[in-house]
Amino acid sequence: MASHRRPKQPSRTRVTVLTATAAAAVALTSQAAHADPKPSKSEVKAKVDKLYHEAEAATEKYNGAKEQQDNLKKEVDALQDK
Numbered sequence: 573m574a575s576h577r578r579p580k581q582p583s584r585t586r587v588t589v590l591t592a593t594a595a596a597a598v599a600l601t602s603q604a605a606h607a608d609p610k611p612s613k614s615e616v617k618a619k620v621d622k623l624y625h626e627a628e629a630a631t632e633k634y635n636g637a638k639e640q641q642d643n644l645k646k647e648v649d650a651l652q653d654k
Contacts, residue, residue, distance in 0.1 A: 611619075
C-alpha cells in the first residue's frame with residue numbers, strides 16, 4: 573500500500589545553500605570578458621603581406637610537386653607501354 577504521508581518540505585538551510593550557490597554561479601559567469609586591443613592598420617597590412625608570401629610559397633611548392641608527379645606519370649606510362 574502507498575504511504576499517504578505528506579512529503580517533507582525542504583529545510584530552510586538547504587534552500588539557502590541552493591540559492592547562494594545559484595547566485596554565485598550567476599555572478600561568476602556574468603562577468604564581462606575583456607577583448608584584446610584591435611590591431612593597427614600597419615599591423616594588419618604586415619600580417620596580410622606575410623600571409624600572401626606564405627600562400628605564394630605554398631603554391632610554388634604545390635606546382636613543383638604537381639610537375640614532378642606529371643613527369644613520373646609519363647615515365648610510368650612509357651614503361652607500361654613497352
